[in-house]
Amino acid sequence: MDVYSSRIQVKSERRVEVKDVTEEVQVKLGESGIEDGVLFIFSLHTTNTLILNEGEPGLMRDVERWVEEAFARPDYRHDRIDRNAAAHIAASVAGNSLVLPVEGGKLALGTWQRVLHLELDGPRTRTLLVKVIGRKKENK
Amino acid sequence: MDVYSSRIQVKSERRVEVKDVTEEVQVKLGESGIEDGVLFIFSLHTTNTLILNEGEPGLMRDVERWVEEAFARPDYRHDRIDRNAAAHIAASVAGNSLVLPVEGGKLALGTWQRVLHLELDGPRTRTLLVKVIGRKKENK
Amino acid sequence: MDVYSSRIQVKSERRVEVKDVTEEVQVKLGESGIEDGVLFIFSLHTTNTLILNEGEPGLMRDVERWVEEAFARPDYRHDRIDRNAAAHIAASVAGNSLVLPVEGGKLALGTWQRVLHLELDGPRTRTLLVKVIGRKKENK
Numbered sequence: 001m002d003v004y005s006s007r008i009q010v011k012s013e014r015r016v017e018v019k020d021v022t023e024e025v026q027v028k029l030g031e032s033g034i035e036d037g038v039l040f041i042f043s044l045h046t047t048n049t050l051i052l053n054e055g056e057p058g059l060m061r062d063v064e065r066w067v068e069e070a071f072a073r074p075d076y077r078h079d080r081i082d083r084n085a086a087a088h089i090a091a092s093v094a095g096n097s098l099v100l101p102v103e104g105g106k107l108a109l110g111t112w113q114r115v116l117h118l119e120l121d122g123p124r125t126r127t128l129l130v131k132v133i134g135r136k137k138e139n140k
Numbered sequence: 141m142d143v144y145s146s147r148i149q150v151k152s153e154r155r156v157e158v159k160d161v162t163e164e165v166q167v168k169l170g171e172s173g174i175e176d177g178v179l180f181i182f183s184l185h186t187t188n189t190l191i192l193n194e195g196e197p198g199l200m201r202d203v204e205r206w207v208e209e210a211f212a213r214p215d216y217r218h219d220r221i222d223r224n225a226a227a228h229i230a231a232s233v234a235g236n237s238l239v240l241p242v243e244g245g246k247l248a249l250g251t252w253q254r255v256l257h258l259e260l261d262g263p264r265t266r267t268l269l270v271k272v273i274g275r276k277k278e279n280k
Numbered sequence: 281m282d283v284y285s286s287r288i289q290v291k292s293e294r295r296v297e298v299k300d301v302t303e304e305v306q307v308k309l310g311e312s313g314i315e316d317g318v319l320f321i322f323s324l325h326t327t328n329t330l331i332l333n334e335g336e337p338g339l340m341r342d343v344e345r346w347v348e349e350a351f352a353r354p355d356y357r358h359d360r361i362d363r364n365a366a367a368h369i370a371a372s373v374a375g376n377s378l379v380l381p382v383e384g385g386k387l388a389l390g391t392w393q394r395v396l397h398l399e400l401d402g403p404r405t406r407t408l409l410v411k412v413i414g415r416k417k418e419n420k
Binding site for chain 2: 282283320322323324326350353356357358360361369371376377411
């Protein structure tokens with residue numbers, strides 16, 4: 001059993017933005033050499049999150065709009081300090097991490113599952129920490 | 141330390157449906173032989189999710205109704221392709237996985253905690269991937 | 281690779297209450313001796329949850345108010361048995377566990393990230409189960 005760690009940078013162009021990072025995560029998994037186990041992606045911030053869902057562009061826009069509407073309130077206390085309380089609350093509810101299965105050295109994802117970074121207070125550059133726990137290929 | 145993997149099928153009868161799958165998960169854990177560690181349940185789909193909560197039938201209906209109301213919108217873009225954007229967004233927010241503690245070869249759950257599959261776009265048959273990472277019983 | 285387990289008690293004074301438990305979790309991680317891996321915090325209850333976000337007091341009150349409003353409904357079935365259906369549903373959506381990275385024997389958190397317990401049906405005393413999976417410091 002082994003632990004592997006690496007980091008990914010994600011850059012957003014808009015305030016609320018869904019971006020597909022599946023390939024970047026798969027590259028890190030390949031570097032780990034782990035064949036069977038679990039991969040964790042952690043946000044190191046408080047106003048972004050990670051989701052696993054379909055990467056259809058219309059749906060990505062729907063997610064952005066739902067999040068903007070569901071968490072908007074006119075009178076958050078935190079908005080007096082920094083106008084991003086809604087982003088903090090959305091990130092709290094959706095969670096700081098994504099947990100994914102690894103089989104045969106690949107992410108064991110369903111047909112439509114893509115790893116999506118959800119920026120809630122961009123544009124910014126974010127750091128994601130990737131950790132993989134599992135078994136490397138046995139030596140023959 | 142060891143990794144164990146298995147799959148569970150879950151069948152729904154309605155579009156939005158909470159179903160208790162605790163026993164099926166416990167059986168897989170028993171097969172793993174792992175005594176102390178963490179069990180992961182992953183959905184391989186984008187319009188269902190897993191939650192850990194009480195299995196009281198009235199509450200299960202309340203969860204279904206809350207989800208149907210909280211994510212409904214008349215004008216999702218993805219609905220022009222496939223009329224299930226609300227299901228995708230609910231699944232994104234609630235998450236693709238459930239993480240559970242294992243102690244003494246059993247799920248270490250509180251008195252009222254049950255593993256619940258939440259179908260958001262049924263009726264369908266779904267595949268759940270179960271992985272367990274941990275320590276097997278030591279040989280005496 | 282090793283597995284470590286411990287428990288934390290959290291006491292709330294109000295019905296809905298965010299409380300910072302980062303230090304208690306860090307102490308348990310120190311006791312584990314694990315240097316590199318993943319730390320899991322599990323609720324053993326069905327009407328509380330854990331989030332990772334900023335510990336700014338105004339924001340903690342905003343989270344409490346958002347949760348109270350977003351899940352309130354006048355006619356939950358479960359409320360005929362026990363008047364806390366909204367708390368169960370909020371806990372289901374936010375999740376039963378928090379997953380955190382461990383590096384150099386410390387929680388690898390971003391500048392603003394704090395481990396927050398969110399009580400949804402207090403005042404109560406809650407038990408949290410902490411598990412750490414990873415590698416201990418190598419002997420020199």
